[in-house]
Amino acid sequence: MRTLIIGAGASGLAAAVTLKRDCPAMDVVLVEKLSEPGRKILATGNGRCNLTNTDISVSWYHGDSSLIYTVLNTFQTEDCLDFFHSLGLLTLEEEGRVYPLSMNAATVRNVLLEEVERLGITVAFDFAVGSIAPGFTVTDKSGERTLHGDFVLLALGGKADAAHGTDGDGYPLLKQLGIRYAPISPSLTALKTDDRIRPLKGLRFRGSAALLDGNDDLIGKEEGELQFTNNGLSGIPAFQLSGDAAVLTKTKTLTAQLDFCPNLPDVAVLDYLEDRRMHGSPDEPVLHLLTGILQEKLARFLLEELGMDADTPVHRLRTEDLASLAEQVKGYKLTVTGTKSFKDAQVTRGGVPVDELVDGTLESRVVPNLWFAGELLNVDGACGGYNLHFAWGSGILAAKEIAQRAENI
Numbered sequence: 001m002r003t004l005i006i007g008a009g010a011s012g013l014a015a016a017v018t019l020k021r022d023c024p025a026m027d028v029v030l031v032e033k034l035s036e037p038g039r040k041i042l043a044t045g046n047g048r049c050n051l052t053n054t055d056i057s058v059s060w061y062h063g064d065s066s067l068i069y070t071v072l073n074t075f076q077t078e079d080c081l082d083f084f085h086s087l088g089l090l091t092l093e094e095e096g097r098v099y100p101l102s103m104n105a106a107t108v109r110n111v112l113l114e115e116v117e118r119l120g121i122t123v124a125f126d127f128a129v130g131s132i133a134p135g136f137t138v139t140d141k142s143g144e145r146t147l148h149g150d151f152v153l154l155a156l157g158g159k160a161d162a163a164h165g166t167d168g169d170g171y172p173l174l175k176q177l178g179i180r181y182a183p184i185s186p187s188l189t190a191l192k193t194d195d196r197i198r199p200l201k202g203l204r205f206r207g208s209a210a211l212l213d214g215n216d217d218l219i220g221k222e223e224g225e226l227q228f229t230n231n232g233l234s235g236i237p238a239f240q241l242s243g244d245a246a247v248l249t250k251t252k253t254l255t256a257q258l259d260f261c262p263n264l265p266d267v268a269v270l271d272y273l274e275d276r277r278m279h280g281s282p283d284e285p286v287l288h289l290l291t292g293i294l295q296e297k298l299a300r301f302l303l304e305e306l307g308m309d310a311d312t313p314v315h316r317l318r319t320e321d322l323a324s325l326a327e328q329v330k331g332y333k334l335t336v337t338g339t340k341s342f343k344d345a346q347v348t349r350g351g352v353p354v355d356e357l358v359d360g361t362l363e364s365r366v367v368p369n370l371w372f373a374g375e376l377l378n379v380d381g382a383c384g385g386y387n388l389h390f391a392w393g394s395g396i397l398a399a400k401e402i403a404q405r406a407e408n409i
C-alpha cells in the first residue's frame, strides 16, 4: 500500500514520519514542488522556528472550532515536545514560545529530514502536483510525471508566502475533487492605513492598537511593539489584527486606534501634561510637555496633526488643547484600508471546513481515503507557535488515521 503525501512542509513531514513509524509496511512518498523539503520552516520565527507554545488552546485560533478541538484534543504542547524529542531535538521556552535549543530553524528541519531518510521515506522533488484523479493518480503540472497511491494526504499549505512554495495550488485541486472551501484571505501581515503616517515610516514604539468598526465597536485589541511603514502598521500586534482586517475591509472601512502610552490611564496622561505645564516655564515650547513620554519625532507629528506648532509657548495653551493632546497620545485614530497581500502574509485564513470532513477526523467526506492537514484546513492561529503547532498536530493525526485505515483493510 502506498500513501502520497502532497507537500513536504511542516504538516507533510510530521505526517510522513508518523505514518512510517506506525505502519512500516506502508510505502510513504512525499511529493514536493520545490527542490528541497521544508523550505518554509527555515524562515519561521525569524530563522529561529517558534515551533509550539506552552499555552495551547482553541482561543488562539480562528476557524472551525470543532476542527481545532479535533486536533488539539490529540496534540497538546507535551505531545509536540515528545514528538520532537523523539527526533532528538531539544527545545527551550521564552515567554511561552518554544524554540529549538539551537535557536536555529534549520535544526528543526534537519531532525525531520534525517528521520525521513532513516525511515526510508521516498521524496519526489520538483513535482508540482497539478491534478489528482480519485483512486489515486497524481500528475504534475507538466503532465509528464504521474504517481499512484492508495491514500492521499493533501498537506500543500495555503496561499501565503509564495516564495516558499505556497502559492495556492491546493485550491484548484480541491475544486477538481469537488471539495468546497471557505473563502481565503491573508493573515499575520501588516495593516494598510491612510498615508498620513508616512513621515513616521520606520518608527517603532511600544503601544497598543485597537481595531474598531464604523460604529467604533471593538473588533480586537493587541499590545506590543508596533512599527510604522510608509502606508501602514507592522509588528506582532498589527499582524494579530490583520486576519479580521483583511476580511472586514472588503466591505467596510475600519479604524485603528493607537495608544502610545498603554501603561498610563487616560487621566494620568492628562494629569502629567497639566503637571508639566504648571511646573515648567510659561515660555517653554509645547513640545517639551511630551519629551518625557514620547519619541521626539512622534511628539512633533502628533502636534502637527492637531494643527499645533511645536514651538508654541505653553502659556498660550487652553485646557481643551491639553485634553486634545492627551487624546492623541491615548487614542490616535487611523483609517484601515486593508492589509498586505498573501505574498507578505505568514498564513492563510479560510480553507477546507469541518463539514467537508468525516465527523471527528481529517478525512474527506466526499473522496474516501483522502485526508487534509495544515494550513489548507479552515484554521489559522495567532503569532506564537500556534500555526506550526496545528500543522504538526494535524499532520500527525491524519497519519494515524491513515495507518489505522491501512490496518483495517
Ligand SMILES: Cc1cc2nc3c(=O)[nH]c(=O)nc-3n(C[C@H](O)[C@H](O)[C@H](O)COP(=O)(O)OP(=O)(O)OC[C@H]3O[C@@H](n4cnc5c(N)ncnc54)[C@H](O)[C@@H]3O)c2cc1C
Pocket (backbone or CB within 6 Å): 006, 007, 008, 009, 010, 011, 012, 031, 032, 033, 034, 037, 038, 039, 040, 041, 043, 044, 045, 046, 049, 050, 051, 052, 127, 128, 129, 130, 155, 156, 157, 158, 160, 161, 164, 165, 166, 167, 169, 170, 345, 346, 347, 373, 374, 375, 376, 384, 385, 386, 387, 388, 389, 391
Ligand atoms: C515568514 C514566516 C514565518 C513564520 N513563522 C512561524 C512561526 O515561527 N511559528 C509558527 O507557528 N508559524 C509560523 N509561520 C506559519 C507556518 O510556517 C505555517 O502555518 C506552516 O508551515 C503550515 O504548514 P503546512 O504544512 O500546512 O504548509 P507548508 O509548511 O507551507 O508546506 C506546504 C508544502 O507544500 C508544497 N507545495 C505547494 N504546492 C504544491 C504542489 N502543487 N505540489 C507539491 N507540493 C506543493 C510547498 O512547496 C511546501 O513545501 C510562519 C510563516 C511564514 C511565511
